[in-house]
Amino acid sequence: MREIVTVQVGGFANYIGSHFWNFQDELLGLAEQPHGDPVYRNSSMDTDVLYRTGETQQGMLTYTPRLVSIDFQGSLGSLRSRGSLYDEMPSSDPSHVVTWTGNVARHAAEPHKKNLFQQSLYEEQYKSTASTNDMETNDPSSQFQDKDLVGCLENSCQFWTDFSKVHYHPRSIYELNGSWIDLHDFDNYGIGRNVLSGSSQLEEMNERLRFFVEECDHIQGIQFIVDDSGGFSSVAAEFLENIADEYSNTPVLLYAVRAPDSYMNAAGKKKPILRSLHDAVSFSRLSSLCKLIVPVGLPSLSRSKASTYLCIDDAKPFHSSAVYAAALHSLSLPFRMELSGPSTDSNNVTGAVDVNGLIHMLADQARQSMVAILDVAMPAPPLAAGQGKRSFQESLCSLTPDVAEDDDDIQAVESMIIHGALHSGSRRASISEVMDSVNYAYQNSVTRPKFSHLSVARCPLPLPLPFPSIFGSLVGEHGELANPVSGSQSRGSVDINSIPMAARLRSSIAILPFVERRLGDLRRYGIQRGALGKDVVRNWGFQEEDLEDMGEALSKMVMALDPHSQDSSDSD
Known part of the structure; x- marks a missing residue:
């Protein structure tokens, strides 16, 4: 067994996670259909890598993500923090505490109502339970139209739980106490440290993670997704410090994600400096606490080359998170593929690699860069x-910001995954045909990476019902690129069943502008004599020697990427 534990920290990270687990749930459902598409039933993927089996007090078997999710108080919408599979904990009404003789003031907020999609899930679950008990369930008035369910999410999605169709374990979801503040004020590294300071919350988070890790037979790694655009960056850093101490032999693959709206510049002079300092400190701290960090999130996904066939609304995290989740799902497939052996079905998958193998491939070869694109x-x-x-x-386009577009890097190292590939039309390609196509392209390319690992699977990305309508009219029912489809300009899960995907992680000199920018900002606003942000970082709890250490670490990263690069300190 090669288990993976997933950690999601922050609002946008949980948006991505909600889509990610919806993909897994959809695959599980398709695999159980006896007369469904055999490509899902025989996918040669081990779902136990991401999931755990359990049992409720009533003896009901459960299958839930091996997940720790951390977010604001009040970020769960209509979902209870203990999920919906297990009984609620007893009420902790302070008026029942007999040792307290003082007055008690009780403040309660109205619970969020389930949206149309969540109502449909509840009704579906009720019908399933009722049919088990031989009850009549044919109630035509309770039927929901798929287009109405998707429409309600497109127009009124407020929480990542609004479109989640997955059952979570009671230990999975953790609401951060003391974070009842305006989301726009939770925008810098220091404020997250203040929330954790002097509380027992960090140990409570560690206990949640310990529960999932200790029941693993042979954990292959931790998939860590953090919204690093604000205070959750420091929450994640504190969490990662404990992980490094307690699980020093467990590799951490870290995705530092950002929504398009996090790039909006606030008015005034202080905000841009604060933002630049946050970005520099956040990247420096997070990159020092993991084996491989992957920055994810463009300032405008809708105007990027990645959206050639997409119709993205940058103002909707429901949209952009779906794209990033699809990419992370693709990258995780090799971790779940059956390893080569006599029983392996090479007709469905090839190129299995575990988390440690991927990290070793990208971070320990060539320049030993720990940042991937x-x-x-x-x-x-x-x-x-x-x-x-x-x-x-x-056709591959970067989802990592501040990347050099044209780089002919002969020292580059990459790992690519292609799944569900099609021929012209809708016929699925075989594993060997995909491999031949990739090899042909490299043979006819002027430049090629120093090392390339290829994983291929025949199983495409299925689109679950709550997937947003983000595809253009050129995308067909099975993700084929065809003549424009008549009707709406935006298409989603109601019109499209699945799509072929290609994703790649690469260690390349193209990441150099990203690292240099953060090194330059750290020196300009935090380290140099008279720097405008010295008081800011001091209030965040960093001394001058801490910033010097960060600057030295980033400088070494720059030199590792390009030994001939001009040190940015000369221009600052």
Whole structure:
């Protein structure tokens, strides 16, 4: 068994996680359909890598994500923090405490009502329970239309739980006490440290993680997703410090994610300096506490090359998080593939690798860079069998910000996953056909990476019902790229069943502008004599020597990427 524990910290990280687990739930459902598409039933994927089995007090078997999710108080919408599978804990009404003789003031907020989609899930679960008890369930008035369910999410999605269709374990969801503040004020590294300071919350978070890790037979790694655009960055850093101490031999693959609206510049002179300092400190701290960090999140996904076939509304995290979740799902597939052996079905998957293998591949070769770039093609193009057709490599577009677009890096190292690939039309390509197409593209390319690992699976990305309507009219029912489809310009899970995907992690000199920018800002606003942000970082709890250490670490990272790079301190 090669288990993975997933950690999600912060609002946008949980938006991504909600989509991610919806994908897994959809795959589980399709695999159980006896007369469904065999590509899902025989996918050669081990779902136990991400999930755990359990049992309620009533003896009901459960299958829930091996997950720790951390977010604001009040961020769960209509979902209870203990999930919906297990009984609620007894009420902790302070008026019942007999040792307290003083007055008690009780403040209660009205519970959030379930939206149309969550109501449909509740009704579906009720019907399932009723049918088990041989009760009549044919009630035509309770039927929901799929287009109405998707429409309600498109127009009124407020929480990541609004579109989650997954059952969570009672120990999975943790609401951060003391975070009842305006989200826009929770925008810097220091405020997250203040929330944790002097409280027992960090140990409570560690206990949640310990529960899932200690029941693993042979954990292969921790998949850590953090919204690093504000105070949750420092919450994650404190959490990661404990993980490094307690699980020193367990590799951490860290995705530092950001929503498009987090890039909006506030008015005034102080805010841009605060933002630049936060970005520099956050990246420096997080990168020092993991084996590999992958920055994810463009300032405008809708105007990027990655949205060639998409219709994204940058103001909706429901939209952008779906794209990033699809990429993370693709990248996680090799961790779940059956390892090579006599019983392995090589007709469905190839290229299995565990978390440690991926990190060793990207971070320990060539320049020993611990920062990777995430590229995606969504949907992936049809197979390129000859001249004049775009290859998978040419269709990939970066989801990592501040990346050099044109880099001919002969020292680059990459790991690519392609799944559900199609020929022109809708016929699925075989594993060997995909591999031949990729090899053909490299043979006819002027530049190619120093090392490339390829994983291929025939199983496409299924689109669950709550997936947003973000595809353009050129995308067909199975993700094929065809002539424009008549009707609405935006299409989603009501119109499209699945899509082929290609995703890639690469260690390349193209990340150099990203690192140099953060090093330059750290020196300009935090380290240099008379720097405008010295008081800010001091209030965040950092001394001058701490910033010097951060600057030295980032400088070494720059030199590792490009030994001939001009030290940015000369220009600051």
